[in-house]
Structures are given as C-alpha cells and as structure tokens.
Amino acid sequence: MDAKLFTNRSFSLSGTRLFLCVTIGLSAAALSLDWLAGRSLDQGASLTLPFWVSALATAGVGFWAVPLLRALKAGQVIREDGPQSHLKKAGTPTMGGAFFVPVAVGIAIVLSNFSANVIAVSALTMAYAAIGFIDDWQIIRYKSNKGISPRLKMGLQIAFAIAFCVWMFVTQPVSITTLALPFGLMLPLGGLFWLLASFVLVAESNATNLTDGMDGLAGGTVAIALLGLGALVGQTSPDLMVFCACLSGGCVGFLVHNRNPARVFMGDTGSLALGGALAAVALISNSLFALLILSGLFVLETLSVIAQVTYYKATKDSNGIGKRLFKMSPFHNHLELTGWTETQVVGWFYAIATLLAILTFTIR
Template sequence: MATGKVLMFYYLSDYLMDRATGTSWEASLSGLRLFHYITFRSAGAAVTALLMSLLLGPRVIAWLKELSFGQNYQDRAEAAGNFAGRTGKKVGTPTMGGLLIIVTLNASTLLWAQWNTLVQLTLLSVVVLAGLGFYDDYTKISKASSGGAKSHIKLYVQIALALFIGVYLWRLPATSKLITDVMVPFYKYPILSSAGVLGLVITMLTIVGSSNAVNLTDGLDGLAIGCTLIVSFVFLILTYLCGNAKAADYLQIPHVPGAGELTVICAAIVGAGLGFLWYNCHPAQVFMGDTGSLALGGALGIIAVLIHQPLVLIIAGGVFVMEALSVILQTSYFRLTKKRFGAGRRLFLMAPIHHHFEKKNWTETQVVMRFYILCVLCAVVALSSLKIR
C-alpha cells in the first residue's frame, strides 16, 4: 500500500483490518468493512464536502474580499440589459468562489474514493479547468476592460484537455470501447462500433460543450450551481448503476468497471454544491466565477463519457443545452441578418436565455426557480432512459 493512500479512508480501513487479523482487535474493527461499500463512502463524501463548504465559506468569502477579488465592475449582461431593480447591485460581490467548491470537492474525493484511472481523469479535468477559470477571473478583476481571457485561449485549453482524455481512453485497452462504441439514450446496444474518430469527436464535444454550457448558465444567483446539483444527482445514480455489474446487466446499460467510484465524486459535487449554494442563493454573498463553472461543467462532461453515456448529458443537462443554444442561435442569427439586411436582428431579447426572461419582467428568483423546475423535469426524462430501452 502506497504511503499516500493511508490518507484515504478506504485504504486506511484496509490497512487497519489487515494488521488486526488474528489479534484481539479483529472483531472490534470489523465495522470498518463499511468503507468497502460505495454507498457508505458516497454518503461520507457528500457530508464531508457539505460541512467543509459551510465551515470554510465565510472564511473564503472574507479572504476573497481582503484580496479584492470582487466583481468591482458591472457585468456585461447587467450593463446591456438595464434590468430594473438590480443595476449595479452585484458590483463588489466576491468572485472566484469556485475555489471553495473545487477545494472541498477534491479533498472529499481524496478522503473517500478508491483511487483508479477514472477518478484520476475526472480530478485532472477539474483541476485544469479550475486553473483556466481562475486565470480568466483574475484577468477580469485585474484588467476589467479586457473582459477576461481571450475566448480562443480558453477554447484551445478545453480542446487540448478533451483530446488528451479521449485519446488516452481510446489507447487504453480497458477503456477503448468508451470511445469506439457509440451509445445513445433509450437504446440498449451501441449504434456504431469501431467508430474511433466519431467517438473521439463526441467525447470532445461533450467535455468542451458541457464546460462552456455551465459557464454560460452562471449569470443569476444560484442558477448554475442549483442546476449542477440536479444533474449531478442524476449522474450519482447512473455512475452507481454502471459500476455495478448486476445492476447494469439487469437494466441493460453499459457496465464500466471502476465507474462506481465516480459515484463518490458525484456525491462530493452535491455536498460541495449545496454548501456553496448556501452563500450563492439570492442575494449572493459570493459568485463561483469561471473558476467554478468551467470546472463543474467539465466534470459533468468527463463523467458522462466515462460511464459511456455522453448523450444522456444532453437530456439531463437540458437547461445547460438551452442556455448554450440560445447564445449560438442569437449570435448566428444576428451575424446572418446583419450580412443580409445591413442591420443585425435578434431572436431573443437577450442571450443567454435567462436574461431574455428577465427582460420580460420575470424577477431573478422567478427565473432561477422556474429553471430549477425545468432541470428536474429533464433529470426525470434522463433517468427514464434506464428503463425505456
């Protein structure tokens, strides 16, 4: 057993039981077998992340204020939208609160998960994308007029990470089918086999698209993190079932050895997200910034790929898809009409679409709660794919 693994409860319990075998302590330590159950460790990860978030939240917020890591500028949406009743109210609120989520998520996962390749790849994507988001947030704060990191730089990093993960999975015999076999929701068999290039493209689109979609959704107090919680709960169930050979066989879904440990990560996201939502609900005391949104979106994307269900994320994350599509359609339609008629026209009053509803005089809390409801409905449809096949 590696020395570093002693810090993880799973390996520590194994170590203690092994040392106690044949001694008077053996019966007393038999309860440590609980750490072999993914359900127990997932619950532990969720509670640990939640408590850490709640306890560290005020300290992190105070620390961000001391460092002047606040949104000391009016964001583009607020400036362009001229929303009645809240113009300028978000100025000064600490951003980069995603650090709280990332630290508690990683710490909780390292304590409760059993180390494997799937866990490593997920945490790698979280750290890389959190670093990218931190750079973007810091650039916005230090150079408010710059609007953050250049969009093409962010995209290049995301594509490079997704390409690395896709090629790594493809080249590894144990995981190559995650790339070469293409699965779709509501169908029990791969629709394509030996489709390496197409599978690689789907993998990249899933990770990059999910990361950016969550980022675009992060525009109202509690919106992005609340929807992330709902989608994470869907994947908490999916990862557990995909990692359990008997359950996967019964439901006729792909069985991925080791995927059960991703349940611990999903549980940690839920716990960390709930703790963050405590401080991010309206009126927000802290924003997650790109530090959190890029990382959480990327995590959902990589988890969907690792359980061989990338397209299920489109259903479960329907709100994220709607937000991203609204921006793509708005931008494309504006450019097309400008080229054709000389003046750009808009499909929506404002994009992303949550701002469209604000322009229609929905209050911020109305938009958030109604999007939560839509997200729950999408989650139900995604989970129904387990039985309707």
C-alpha cells in the first residue's frame, strides 16, 4: 500500500470530529439493532440503554479522575526510539483504564441483574486490568518504559486464563467445546478447545495492548468491536450483550478525554482488560470465529510486530544488525512514519473496524 495516496489533508479529521463520528455511529447502530431485534429501549437488556448509561458515567468520572491522575504525577514515559511526534506527549497522565473499566464493569453487573456469566467475565476483565495496573505503576514509579518483566506479565495472564477456563469447564455445557463456524458449520475440538481458549485470552489481551499507541486508536476500535460482538450474542446471551454494550459505552466515555489531543491514556490497565473482555465473551458465547473477524485490526497489529522481529533476526549481518520490514512496528507506527497523521490513521482504523463488524454479520 502506498501511504502517500492517503496523506491528502482531505482525508484527515480532527480528534473531536472522529470522536463524534464514532459516537454517533455506534449510537445509531445500537438503536437500529435494538429496533430490528424488537428490544425495548427502556429496559436494561438492550444495546442502547447500557451503552449510554456507561458512556455518560465514564465520561463524568473522567472529569474527576484525569486531574487526579495528573496530580499524582502518573505521567506517561515516551519511548525515545518511537515516532518523534510522540515525544510531546511525555507527562500526559496514563492508567486511564483504572477509572473507566471498573465503572463500565460495575454498570454491566447491575444492569445484567448480577448474571453469573457477566460476573465471571467481569472478574477476568478486572484481573487483566490489575496486571496492567501493576505494569503501569512500575513504569510511573521508576520513570522508565520497562514495567514488570515480560515473563511475569505473561505468567499472570496465563494463570488468569487457566482460572477462567476452569470456571467454564465446571459451569458451561459440554457443547461449548464445539467451535461454531460460519453458515451453521460446527468443528468438534474436544480437549483442544481449552488450549485454544487459553491462547485466545492471552493473545487478544496482548493484541489490543499493541493497538493502544495513538490518541483514541484502541478506545474507538475496541468500542466498535465490543458493540458488534454484543449484537451478535444478543439473541442467545442477552446478559453478555449488556456487558459488551457497557464496555463499548465505557470506551466512548473514555474517548471524551482520550481523543486527539489526548488528556489521558488508558495504559495497560485499560488495553489488557479490554482484550480479555472481548475474548471471554467470545468463549462463553461460542463466537470465536466472529471474534477473529472483529479483531482483524488487532491481529494485523500483532502480526506486524511478529513479522518485524522475525525479519530482523533472519537478516542479521556479521555485526548483528538486521533489516527492518517496516519503519516501525506495530503497523500504525509504520503508517505515521510514512507520512500519515495520527488522526488519519485513527480515522481509517475506525472505518476498517466498522467494515469488519458489518462483515461479521454477513457471514455468521
């Protein structure tokens, strides 16, 4: 793809306009989907009411939490080897996930009437948020890009993934180990399902984490994916639909403060939690194939990092220096270094995320 073809200013929107586009678009989608499904908008078991209750609550809490994070000097440390345009963001408060994720999760639990499935998914989400919080706190505390060790971080993610799988094994029907494919096809996995489930939980959380690198990028794309997943599972799992709508609304409420130019970043506290939430809902609702499509952008970001590292190692010369496949990974950084503005990247990613959500509905 020739990046120069897309760097025309006519393709660029301000952060505020992008925020309005995604907010209005998701609101219209929620209303339309509720109307088509015959769901009453004055009930909790819908997309629209949970979405807006959570969006307004998280946005409101943010007006108190963001200044608090600034007062606590919870400023982001920017990589010196990253895009130079990001250096001006140094000191912007991070750990924003610490305020919007718990609020959205709490609202979801209440509006779902304390559904056991929602409580379990919420527990997994908060567990991954806790991992991210520890990592963010280490970075803030020592003013370094290095948080907890990658081995400890991955170990904690795997441990919580296994715990969630054990809960599923005990409480969910045996048929959950049969993977649902498009057009009514089913693929029996048996015991392999549990290996796949653990992998998906860890991989999805890390994929959303990699996508969180620009103002509003992860918040908007995950909001779209969550609402799409909620709509897909609404007929069979209305409680999980409410959970997805609440977290989607929470992301939108967070975008009030995170849109370009961002006044706060979600940090690992938010990005790890959101990925875990997506994976947990998909596992319980047997929607893994749908999640694969909805997470297409997150998969692309992950593959770009894997490809960059692999290519660098494979092309090392006698001095131990290799070649780079991209100017920088993840892929959104490559686009920025080829001339795209942040808002252009975010705008195109929002558009692609929307198309992926529509595609998911067409082939389910």
